[in-house]
Amino acid sequence: MNEKTLEKLKILADAAKYDVSCASSGTSRNNVKGGIGTASGWGICHSFTPDGRCISLFKILLTNHCIYDCAYCSNRRSNDVRRTAFIAEELAELTIEFYRRNYIEGLFLSSGVMRNPDYTMEQMLRVVKLLREVHRFNGYIHMKAIPGASNELVAQAGRLVDRMSVNLEIPSETNLKLLAPEKDYSSVFTPMRFIQQGMLESAEDRKKFRSAPRFVPAGQSTQVIIGATPDNDKQILTLASALYKRPSFKRVYYSGYIPVNTGDSRLPILPTPPLVRENRLYQADWLMRFYEFRANELVDDAHPDLDLDVDPKMGWALRHPEFFPIDVNTAPYEMILRIPGIGVKSAKLIITSRRYGRLTSEQLKKIGVVMKRARYFIVCRELPMQTVNELTPQYVRRQVSRKQKKIAAELLQYSIDWGE
Amino acid sequence: MIVFEYDHTFDGLLSCVFFAYEQKKFPDLIFSESDQKPLFIEEQYYVDTEIEKSKRVWKALEKKLSKFARNMMLSVWLSELPETAMLLFRYIRKSIDHPQGIEMNFGDDDVLRIRDIAQKVATDAHKLVQFVRFQETVDGIWFAPVSPRYNVLSLIVPHFKSRYAGQPWIIYDTVRNVGLYYDTRTVQEISFSQKDLAELKSGKPGNEKLSDEEAFFQQLWKEYFQSITIKERINLKLQRQHMPKRYWKYLPEIS
Numbered sequence: 001m002n003e004k005t006l007e008k009l010k011i012l013a014d015a016a017k018y019d020v021s022c023a024s025s026g027t028s029r030n031n032v033k034g035g036i037g038t039a040s041g042w043g044i045c046h047s048f049t050p051d052g053r054c055i056s057l058f059k060i061l062l063t064n065h066c067i068y069d070c071a072y073c074s075n076r077r078s079n080d081v082r083r084t085a086f087i088a089e090e091l092a093e094l095t096i097e098f099y100r101r102n103y104i105e106g107l108f109l110s111s112g113v114m115r116n117p118d119y120t121m122e123q124m125l126r127v128v129k130l131l132r133e134v135h136r137f138n139g140y141i142h143m144k145a146i147p148g149a150s151n152e153l154v155a156q157a158g159r160l161v162d163r164m165s166v167n168l169e170i171p172s173e174t175n176l177k178l179l180a181p182e183k184d185y186s187s188v189f190t191p192m193r194f195i196q197q198g199m200l201e202s203a204e205d206r207k208k209f210r211s212a213p214r215f216v217p218a219g220q221s222t223q224v225i226i227g228a229t230p231d232n233d234k235q236i237l238t239l240a241s242a243l244y245k246r247p248s249f250k251r252v253y254y255s256g257y258i259p260v261n262t263g264d265s266r267l268p269i270l271p272t273p274p275l276v277r278e279n280r281l282y283q284a285d286w287l288m289r290f291y292e293f294r295a296n297e298l299v300d301d302a303h304p305d306l307d308l309d310v311d312p313k314m315g316w317a318l319r320h321p322e323f324f325p326i327d328v329n330t331a332p333y334e335m336i337l338r339i340p341g342i343g344v345k346s347a348k349l350i351i352t353s354r355r356y357g358r359l360t361s362e363q364l365k366k367i368g369v370v371m372k373r374a375r376y377f378i379v380c381r382e383l384p385m386q387t388v389n390e391l392t393p394q395y396v397r398r399q400v401s402r403k404q405k406k407i408a409a410e411l412l413q414y415s416i417d418w419g420e
Numbered sequence: 421m422i423v424f425e426y427d428h429t430f431d432g433l434l435s436c437v438f439f440a441y442e443q444k445k446f447p448d449l450i451f452s453e454s455d456q457k458p459l460f461i462e463e464q465y466y467v468d469t470e471i472e473k474s475k476r477v478w479k480a481l482e483k484k485l486s487k488f489a490r491n492m493m494l495s496v497w498l499s500e501l502p503e504t505a506m507l508l509f510r511y512i513r514k515s516i517d518h519p520q521g522i523e524m525n526f527g528d529d530d531v532l533r534i535r536d537i538a539q540k541v542a543t544d545a546h547k548l549v550q551f552v553r554f555q556e557t558v559d560g561i562w563f564a565p566v567s568p569r570y571n572v573l574s575l576i577v578p579h580f581k582s583r584y585a586g587q588p589w590i591i592y593d594t595v596r597n598v599g600l601y602y603d604t605r606t607v608q609e610i611s612f613s614q615k616d617l618a619e620l621k622s623g624k625p626g627n628e629k630l631s632d633e634e635a636f637f638q639q640l641w642k643e644y645f646q647s648i649t650i651k652e653r654i655n656l657k658l659q660r661q662h663m664p665k666r667y668w669k670y671l672p673e674i675s
Contacts (some may be wrong), residue, residue: 128488352526
């Protein structure tokens with residue numbers, strides 16, 4: 001390793017940065033004798049960059065050479081950028097050295113496509129093999145499956161890594177074909193299906209033999225770019241909820257489009273990345289995964305896009321005042337979860353605490369309920385407050401969104417001169 | 421006012437509980453030699469620490485509180501906050517006196533406060549797991565200075581011991597001037613002299629103490645940190661929210 005490594009690192013980290021996923025959760029691994037590393041089961045972030053994103057895994061491309069020419073990607077072949085590639089040994093050693101210093105939880109390996117998908121996948125596999133077999137590395141590895149690579153290679157990778165992902169990138173196939181003429185949905189869904197099949201088979205085998213090998217134990221994830229195409233939130237969330245129905249799917253990531261390639265008439269010109277919309281999509285995603293909301297409750301034909309002014313749960317509550325007020329001292333858990341301003345943690349605390357006596361609004365506040373939002377939707381021990389039904393949804397909306405607008409405005413501060 | 425004086429150990433605190441139930445005297449304040457002596461004392465008792473008695477109290481608590489709640493109590497103790505002795509005393513007393521225990525009653529101020537402090541201590545320990553940075557020294561020991569808010573070093577030992585099983589390391593608390601040294605077999609407490617500590621506090625041991633490659637890998641990491649940032653999304657507030665500035669001191673990528 002020398003100065004050249006430093007140059008490669010700069011180029012290939014810069015080229016990898018638009019991939020959102022950084023999670024290191026979902027598997028636990030114990031140290032192997034004579035080896036290094038563990039995975040804790042929940043993710044650990046080791047640093048946060050000035051954009052506020054977490055560094056958990058060493059996110060890097062093996063190479064930024066690419067045979068494809070996708071309009072939304074900074075590594076497309078028609079771009080005039082410096083190209084380089086890591087040697088497998090070099091990248092494996094770098095990962096270990098970073099890991100030893102507690103900089104990272106493991107490796108997130110992605111790559112541009114050199115020659116053909118199989119060749120690329122083989123090169124990536126070499127890095128992973130070196131880590132697991134030579135360095136006896138037992139930390140987390142997330143690897144991209146290259147669309148179009150053979151099942152045999154995906155199967156080999158699946159036995160070594162913790163998580164695999166294939167990115168959808170564009171939320172509808174017609175728009176994908178427009179922006180990336182060489183790709184289609186079947187090249188994405190085929191490896192996704194194969195990974196899932198491998199996981200289910202491995203789970204089945206492990207029921208019979210505890211020592212049967214694990215296959216992608218942390219499941220798979222994908223990413224869609226938001227705002228590069230006219231696809232609306234309804235399309236995006238419907239797609240995400242369909243993916244979450246598959247047992248292997250752990251996360252869908254949403255990435256606000258950043259214009260990396262200027263002067264392409266197929267892409268919109270955005271003054272700033274759609275960060276508020278991205279944030280609302282993550283909130284909606286959260287509601288689907290942990291709050292038992294269905295996609296069609298959050299967005300429908302009348303409201304195909306999420307409200308940027310209020311969060312999706314508040315938006316739902318304001319469209320359904322007939323559901324409220326809810327008595328926190330008697331309502332079941334699922335109903336309490338639907339109250340704006342109450343999260344999973346406070347909902348659980350309410351359920352356990354109310355057995356000792358009826359809860360007051362003061363106690364709710366201490367438990368962690370955000371009364372500014374919840375007060376319009378609940379009844380507790382005191383006389384009922386004025387709820388959304390007396391005050392009207394329009395009034396409540398004004399009350400809560402003025403503040404939320406301010407929070408949204410703060411999210412939008414990114415006019416800092418980087419000075420290069 | 422009834423006050424107890426004790427030796428400021430956890431066993432001492434449990435001995436206070438034993439003493440209180442034995443004598444039917446319940447203190448309004450528990451203090452130790454290092455604390456300021458309270459005013460308006462009507463009755464004062466000096467409680468001797470007796471391991472036998474403290475064990476009996478702990479046994480009684482095992483029947484009333486889950487393991488999770490007992491661990492929370494230990495975390496609260498590690499916070500070293502001035503309120504801990506009385507807070508824990510009240511919590512224990514309520515647990516013993518209430519027929520079903522009070523563990524789940526988060527409507528109670530003390531129960532909630534125990535949970536809050538325990539959570540803060542756990543967060544502080546987790547921040548260490550996130551932000552510890554090892555530097556390779558010439559003698560092959562991986563060294564990491566830290567300055568946690570609470571006395572949480574003991575909580576993170578299992579994590580680092582299993583993760584870096586074959587790598588000798590020192591994690592050193594520069595605030596409390598005490599560290600843990602793992603020699604690839606066991607972990608022991610160590611302490612540096614004041615003179616060495618001054619140098620350690622800066623977080624940058626002299627170059628002659630570090631391995632040849634250390635500076636290079638720190639530089640690689642620094643460059644990586646810069647390159648992985650998306651400049652169109654700069655959001656320093658969010659960065660600080662996740663990684664408060666007081667943890668920056670020993671991070672090579674930022675300082």
